[in-house]
Amino acid sequence: MTVNRHLDELYGLRSHTFPALDGGTGNLPAPDAVAWRFNTNHFYSNGEDWNSLFARFCDTVDTTRVKALIVGQWGDASSDDSAEAVKTLVAARDSFPALRAVFIGDMVGEECEISWIRQTDVTPLLTGFPELEEFGVRGGSGLEFPATSHRALRKLVIQTGGLSAEVVRGVGAGDLPALEHLDLWLGTDEYGGDSEVADLEPFLSGARLPRLRHLALRNSEIQDEIAVAVAAAPVVARLEVLDLSMGILTDEGAAALLAGQPLTHLKKLDLHHNYLTEPLMDRLLQTLGAAGVEVDLDHDGAEEDEDEDDDEPFRYIAVAE
Structure with missing residues (x-):
């Protein structure tokens, strides 16, 4: 954590x-x-x-x-x-x-x-x-990232326990034609992570960031929703690395990835720190691992707490505080 x-x-x-x-x-x-x-x-x-x-x-x-x-x-x-x-x-x-x-x-x-x-x-x-x-x-507290133009930037990493939608939109509205590697830790709403899947559209559509090859949208409590969106996202066809790790990814998100567009062109699919069952992990390995994709399925400390007032277990992102 x-x-x-x-x-x-x-x-x-x-x-x-x-x-x-x-x-x-x-x-x-x-x-x-x-x-x-x-x-x-x-x-x-x-x-x-x-x-x-x-x-x-x-x-x-x-x-x-x-x-x-x-x-x-x-x-x-x-x-x-x-x-x-x-x-x-x-x-x-x-x-x-x-x-x-x-x-x-x-x-x-x-x-x-x-x-x-x-x-x-x-x-x-x-x-x-x-x-x-x-x-x-x-660190996301007080972080600001208004839309910016930069012609040389190849790698941008923003690590937070909660990334504001305003910052996500600012990055998405920027002019970053050389960017190859984007890594956003989206976090939880408990720490200011109020972005939604719609805020990720500039990265997923493929219309911006023409040189993007490594996309990480991770450490998110809405990791399943992100996986569903990624499954049909045009940008995926030109990625080499797709990283949806560190978040609350369950069988729902993994099944969406398997049912969506082919991912066999990827060099790596990183899903470490997940809440997947063995059957879904086996399907991922059989479908992608057999095609030569490096698939990281390490649970990496993913834990569930039982909620006395709810039948559903409480799950954690990898880094919040």
């Missing part, structure tokens, strides 16, 4: 945390060899705030060679949003001509639960860095 690992890599580069104030900077990796991670909290930073940490990084490392940046804690992320960090990065754009990837909010549950992370309008980073190829954000 929570995120328990920091990013291992970004843009194909292993992550490396820039040392704290007393950590020493004598043996740092080459500027373009890693994805640089920044983290400020009471235990790590010895009182150094995020802007001071970032300024020290810029004074220490040749930023003209840096390719990837990962923003972890910018202080108390449950009370202070990411606006200052976003503003600071955008202000430094001329010092980062080689920057191609940014991730905002790389925190685990022990630092700040995903539903508590306070975000802001993150699209100034896309506007400020027109050569950015990968962009990711974790």
Whole structure:
């Protein structure tokens, strides 16, 4: 029910945390060899705030060679949003001509639960860095993503326990002609995930995102409804990877996928963390696995609670808080 690992890599580069104030900077990796991670909290930073940490990084490392940046804690992320960090990065754009990837909010549950992370309008980073190829954000509280035009972005990841319909619509209305990989964690209405299947139409119709090859619409409490829509979605014919994992997917959704358009052209169908019965999993493996599709059906912690007032069990998405 929570995120328990920091990013291992970004843009194909292993992550490396820039040392704290007393950590020493004598043996740092080459500027373009890693994805640089920044983290400020009471235990790590010895009182150094995020802007001071970032300024020290810029004074220490040749930023003209840096390719990837990962923003972890910018202080108390449950009370202070990411606006200052976003503003600071955008202000430094001329010092980062080689920057191609940014991730905002790389925190685990022990630092700040995903539903508590306070975000802001993150699209100034896309506007400020027109050569950015990968962009990711974790946390849906206060997150804004108005329709944006970006010609170079190839990968967009938004990880939340509840993604607002407004953000989903903003992404869908954007002009992102180079986007190949879209990953949205839609979440539950308990944490602000109020989007509906109709909000996903720009991604499913195939009319937008002409280069999309990897589509992940996951971590959703309406995973069955999404699967039904995907079963007839025109975009599926040109996908290589379809990811409907981490949500409340039952036999209803899986049966719709099997009854819909052929999926045998896919390289991978990811349905891990599911509530499927053995017969449906066998059918998926027989139909798709036999055709060479990699099918991930790992239950991966999917649990059911009995509701004393209802005959139906209560099911959980993989990440909500």
